[in-house]
Amino acid sequence: MTNAIQIAVLGVLLGGVYALMASGLTMIYGVMQIINLAHGAFMIVAAYVAFFLYRDSGIDPFLSILITAPAFFVAGLIVYTLLFSRLVDSPRFGEMTVLLSFGLALALEGSLGAGFSGIYHRSDVSYSTSTWDIGSIFIPKGQAYGFVACLGLFGLLWAFLNLTRPGYAIRATMQNRGAAQVVGVNVTRISTIAFGIGAALAGAAGSLMSFLFTFHPAAHWQWIALLLSLIVVGGLGSLAGVFVAGIGLAVVAAFATDWLSPTWSYLTFYLALFIVLLVRPQGLFGKAATI
């Protein structure tokens, strides 16, 4: 029983981080129907930024969120304006944006590889290896801090989407882009802002990744595959869905690791993807049909 509680605690803590990682991806899809394959690469770039800020300037990875998130917000605005917005009128918008983001991911990976080679990195912060012991349960401090940071960032995102004018417009555009246009939302500007926020979330997730996981330039492929399965299981475009799917699947993956082998950890996500696609193709919180 204690072992099961321990595994569940670790799964929940990790799941919160997964949910934050996937939140930007699902929001970008929700507003613009862009499957941004470069989202994982954005995270890896942010992880490098956080890593070097810690190694060279002593800036804690959590504090580095205050740098990576705004920086990636601006980078997102630039990337959307210079690249993705040019495809808006394309009759093959969906396919073109997949190819474009794929190319962008390759370019970022190549640039990182050229600059820092393919060796593994991870910020060696003091709390990444220490734990709190509650009876026979241990809670890794790094993962717990990461989980709290994710809850905080989710809270900020919720407040932005529900309490601000641009947030309201983003929610409206996620639900019905045509209707948003009709009520006077400038969907081009809202799309740009949403892409920026999605990139900012990737930036924040990258800061957490820098000490929670080892990373290297090509690691984004592994991440994007996992994140895509999360947003499909949660329901494309659903932030609540990605939160539930992130935590739920991370817990299942933690049990699979313990009961079977670590190999099953990642397979859990893809098995869940197959099952959801067969049983409920719109995902846990997705819409089967719209008005």
Added chain:
Amino acid sequence: MALLELDDVRAGYGSGPDILNGVSLQVQESSTSCVIGPNGAGKSTVLKAIMGLVDVRGGEVSVGGERLTGQRPDQVLAHGVCFVPQDRSLFPEMTVRENLSMAGYSLGRRRKAEARIDEALDAFPVLAERRSQRARTLSGGQQQMLALARAWILKPRLLLVDEPSMGLAPQVTKQVFDVIRRFRALGMTVLLVEQNARQGLECSDRGIVLDLGRKRFEGAADSILTHPEVRELYLGKQRERHGNGAAP
């Protein structure tokens, strides 16, 4: 005086062919006009071209003398033009109240928007009773009322309504057309597209007949369906489609 003018407008979707092939029309201030025509005539495209929702490839669209050609929908809305689309374009996961709040998005000031929302809820009691209900749970008629209530909040100079009777029961359709008459009674200019020609023309001053992306005829609403040219256009199309002479 004409509030809306379309001059030789050509428009289409994406890289496809022109749907409108040089449409020119005028809508007088404080009047209701109804665009009728067979399927594929380009009726809905006329409204979308005015609203900036399709590419206007040639010609001019103006409202009150101000050029709208090439403007985004939010910019067109700022000129006092409001569109109620065929699919009603609601926010399915938002409540009735939130949908109305979204209509107030373009008004900017929250207090003004709140006052207008309260006004709309008074004018549409069926919505007031369901203010906390999600839009996706409303019936088709209630959804259409909500779409019209959003327009009510904006108090537009020009209201564009696309197929308001689509998919509604006759009794509900009557209620929807009553609301459109109320818009007109408030002095708004209304341009209506309606597949049910008789019903659309009954609440209009003028009728405009479109076919194959061109205006074929225009005249007083109460006499347009008896005009030989219009009868021939409609009955001819009906014969082609059904092999009989059913009235429009």
